[in-house]
Amino acid sequence: MTDIQQTVYVVEDDEAVRDSLELLLKSDGKSVETFENATAFLKEYSDKMAGCIVLDIRMPGMDGMELQKKLNDKHSILPIIFVTGHGDVPMAVDAMKEGAVDFIQKPYREEALLEKIEAALAQDREQRKSLDEKQEIIRRIKTLTPREHEIMDRMIAGQANKVIAIELEISQRTVEIHRSRVMHKMGTHSLAHLVRMVLSVKDLIDAR
Amino acid sequence: MTESDSANSEITVLLVDDNPQNLKVLYETLKDKGYRLLIANEGEKALDLAHRHHPEVILLDIMMPEMDGYEVCQRLKANPETADCAVVFLSALDDLQAKVKGFSLGGADYISKPFQSLEVIARVKTHAQVIRLERQLQARNRELQSDQTRILNSISEGIYGLDERGNIEFVNPAAALIVRSSVDELIGRNFFELHFPDASEAADLPVHATCQQGVAENQRNIPMSRADGTSFPAEYRATPKLDNEELHGAVVVFRDITADLENEAALEEAQALVQEQRDQLAHTSRLTTMGEMAAGFAHEVNQPLTAITNYARVAKRIMSKQDAPDITLLGETMDKIEAQSHRASEIIRRIRRFVKKPATGKEVLSVPALLEDTRQFAEVDMRNNEGGIELLLPESLPDVMADPVQVQQVALNLIRNALEATRSADVAEPVKVSASLDGAGTVRVQVRDHGVGLPPDAEDNLFLPFYTTKSDGMGIGLATCRSLIQAQGGDIGFDRPEDGGACFYFTLPVAGEGTGSAAADGAR
Numbered sequence: 193m194t195d196i197q198q199t200v201y202v203v204e205d206d207e208a209v210r211d212s213l214e215l216l217l218k219s220d221g222k223s224v225e226t227f228e229n230a231t232a233f234l235k236e237y238s239d240k241m242a243g244c245i246v247l248d249i250r251m252p253g254m255d256g257m258e259l260q261k262k263l264n265d266k267h268s269i270l271p272i273i274f275v276t277g278h279g280d281v282p283m284a285v286d287a288m289k290e291g292a293v294d295f296i297q298k299p300y301r302e303e304a305l306l307e308k309i310e311a312a313l314a315q316d317r318e319q320r321k322s323l324d325e326k327q328e329i330i331r332r333i334k335t336l337t338p339r340e341h342e343i344m345d346r347m348i349a350g351q352a353n354k355v356i357a358i359e360l361e362i363s364q365r366t367v368e369i370h371r372s373r374v375m376h377k378m379g380t381h382s383l384a385h386l387v388r389m390v391l392s393v394k395d396l397i398d399a400r
Numbered sequence: 401m402t403e404s405d406s407a408n409s410e411i412t413v414l415l416v417d418d419n420p421q422n423l424k425v426l427y428e429t430l431k432d433k434g435y436r437l438l439i440a441n442e443g444e445k446a447l448d449l450a451h452r453h454h455p456e457v458i459l460l461d462i463m464m465p466e467m468d469g470y471e472v473c474q475r476l477k478a479n480p481e482t483a484d485c486a487v488v489f490l491s492a493l494d495d496l497q498a499k500v501k502g503f504s505l506g507g508a509d510y511i512s513k514p515f516q517s518l519e520v521i522a523r524v525k526t527h528a529q530v531i532r533l534e535r536q537l538q539a540r541n542r543e544l545q546s547d548q549t550r551i552l553n554s555i556s557e558g559i560y561g562l563d564e565r566g567n568i569e570f571v572n573p574a575a576a577l578i579v580r581s582s583v584d585e586l587i588g589r590n591f592f593e594l595h596f597p598d599a600s601e602a603a604d605l606p607v608h609a610t611c612q613q614g615v616a617e618n619q620r621n622i623p624m625s626r627a628d629g630t631s632f633p634a635e636y637r638a639t640p641k642l643d644n645e646e647l648h649g650a651v652v653v654f655r656d657i658t659a660d661l662e663n664e665a666a667l668e669e670a671q672a673l674v675q676e677q678r679d680q681l682a683h684t685s686r687l688t689t690m691g692e693m694a695a696g697f698a699h700e701v702n703q704p705l706t707a708i709t710n711y712a713r714v715a716k717r718i719m720s721k722q723d724a725p726d727i728t729l730l731g732e733t734m735d736k737i738e739a740q741s742h743r744a745s746e747i748i749r750r751i752r753r754f755v756k757k758p759a760t761g762k763e764v765l766s767v768p769a770l771l772e773d774t775r776q777f778a779e780v781d782m783r784n785n786e787g788g789i790e791l792l793l794p795e796s797l798p799d800v801m802a803d804p805v806q807v808q809q810v811a812l813n814l815i816r817n818a819l820e821a822t823r824s825a826d827v828a829e830p831v832k833v834s835a836s837l838d839g840a841g842t843v844r845v846q847v848r849d850h851g852v853g854l855p856p857d858a859e860d861n862l863f864l865p866f867y868t869t870k871s872d873g874m875g876i877g878l879a880t881c882r883s884l885i886q887a888q889g890g891d892i893g894f895d896r897p898e899d900g901g902a903c904f905y906f907t908l909p910v911a912g913e914g915t916g917s918a919a920a921d922g923a924r
Contacts, residue, residue: 206703206707208703208704208736208739208740208743209703209706209707209710211707211736212706212707212710212714212736212740215710215711215714215733216710216713216714219713219717219718220717250699252788277695277698277699277702280695298699298702298705298706299702299705299706299709300706300709301709302709302710302713
């Protein structure tokens with residue numbers, strides 16, 4: 193799996209804050225993209241975006257909370273760090289309930305901000321990695337033939353080859369061949385790993 | 401005195417002759433003619449009778465032993481009490497010299513001896529009538545004079561009649577009372593020396609120009625010395641005394657205004673207290689507004705501070721690159737820091753100016769500049785409000801005369817109310833703030849929103865203290881606004897636009913125009 197480029201998306205209406213934050217993050221070696229309001233970000237948004245969002249909670253027009261809701265509607269998994277002013281803590285709490293990873297009060301210390309950004313990026317990586325893994329599992333599952341899929345389900349359910357053979361009215365030898373193909377296609381040698389892999393994507397498969 | 405005599409219309413005639421025969425003839429001639437007749441046979445006696453009875457007519461023989469008629473006449477004329485009687489000389493000396501001498505001594509007429517009784521009767525009658533009329537006239541004059549005196553005496557203001565050098569010719573009792581002296585002592589003294597003993601330059605003295613150049617004067621709160629050396633604040637009017645355009649000094653009417661000044665001071669003190677309380681209330685109201693806007697201001701100040709912090713970190717990073725620090729980038733970053741700190745201090749300056757405790761006082765103000773400043777101020781609140789504020793200003797607008805802090809307070813209050821009404825109604829229409837020149841020499845500022853509008857009882861109550869339509873309002877905002885605008889000589893009110901919302905306005909007098917034209921009309 194290749195490491196994808198993570199970007200910090202800064203959504204901030206104040207030009208000076210936006211500009212200074214961009215310089216700061218770039219000088220720390222981050223990839224940064226800035227947006228002067230929520231609408232502009234929403235227009236650019238795609239699920240290919242990786243990284244995190246640094247989002248000002250108060251903005252004219254669509255505010256940070258509204259943007260968060262709209263992104264949730266789009267199943268965005270981009271972690272959001274809310275930037276709040278003095279006295280906006282209740283708003284920040286609401287934002288956290290909606291799934292924001294963190295919030296930071298203006299004016300903030302650089303270390304604190306970078307720490308939170310790093311944490312968000314790590315979370316994004318994790319999420320993305322696990323999502324990638326799951327998608328890989330699903331992709332592999334999709335390569336199985338219906339017979340192989342059926343046999344895998346029975347394997348996971350803990351049925352022995354003999355039982356599978358009797359129930360499906362095929363030879364035990366045929367079951368063994370299917371079984372080895374399933375293990376091969378799913379890229380594992382261990383039944384326990386196979387079980388874990390399939391269970392981890394169960395919700396995704398069921399959702400389809 | 402002689403009033404009773406003349407009132408009786410009884411005329412007294414004194415006959416003076418050393419010759420009893422002559423006296424008898426005269427007596428016989430004039431008796432039964434309605435006169436009271438007195439007789440004297442020598443000068444001394446004649447003078448004594450004249451003194452006691454004030455005869456209208458004296459028939460006086462010239463040639464008498466002891467004191468002759470000329471001397472009697474002279475002494476009669478020399479005494480004011482007897483000077484007005486008509487002396488008719490009787491003499492055998494029918495020469496011109498004697499007649500001329502008689503007239504020159506004040507004689508009224510001349511009858512030659514031996515006299516004709518008809519002539520005597522006719523002359524006595526004529527002179528008696530003349531004297532009677534004269535005496536009546538004089539009595540009437542005295543009456544008039546005493547009337548005038550009574551008037552002058554009863555006036556509570558002091559009155560001086562001065563000659564052109566300022567010497568006091570007339571004083572009324574009130575004047576004497578005010579300057580703690582007496583009428584008699586004041587007459588003849590010099591007005592300037594008495595009342596302005598410390599003055600160095602005579603030409604600058606009060607009343608001086610009136611005495612010398614005939615210029616009327618009217619001054620107030622002039623310190624005037626009293627006769628006893630104390631002094632008092634005076635108000636006076638000096639009018640030139642003219643006689644056929646010739647200047648004869650001045651009449652000065654003056655009074656002690658100590659009590660007036662005390663009353664005025666008390667009134668001013670009361671007004672100052674009212675003003676102070678109004679300022680206090682306005683200040684409280686401003687602080688309340690600031691309190692309501694505190695979160696917005698904190699945010700507003702935090703923005704540049706955040707940027708400064710970020711830029712400073714960036715600058716440090718640039719410097720820490722020891723091989724090749726990018727000096728150009730560092731300079732740019734420093735410039736940005738500077739710009740942001742100016743921005744922060746500008747916000748703080750604006751807040752401080754707004755909450756400044758005593759209002760700065762009226763000055764010539766540009767309404768567009770003030771409204772622009774107020775708009776930026778109000779936008780602190782607006783971050784959560786849709787719609788925004790739209791300024792509609794004419795190309796040119798005359799400056800107004802008003803207190804900038806107080807006007808801004810009113811404008812801010814109206815704009816914030818409008819924003820809140822807009823938000824409550826959940827509409828996107830911006831609040832429109834406009835200014836225009838009114839017909840009545842005032843500039844009218846209007847704040848129009850499309851918000852929730854006004855309650856039906858607004859006309860009666862909106863500007864009353866403690867009336868509020870807001871659940872968390874104190875109800876001092878608009879009451880304070882009205883008090884502030886009225887203090888500027890302007891008016892405040894509102895309309896209900898047909899298409900909803902509310903329209904508040906206030907007016908301010910144009911600078912340089914009479915303040916009276918724009919006087920508050922609180923009836924709206």
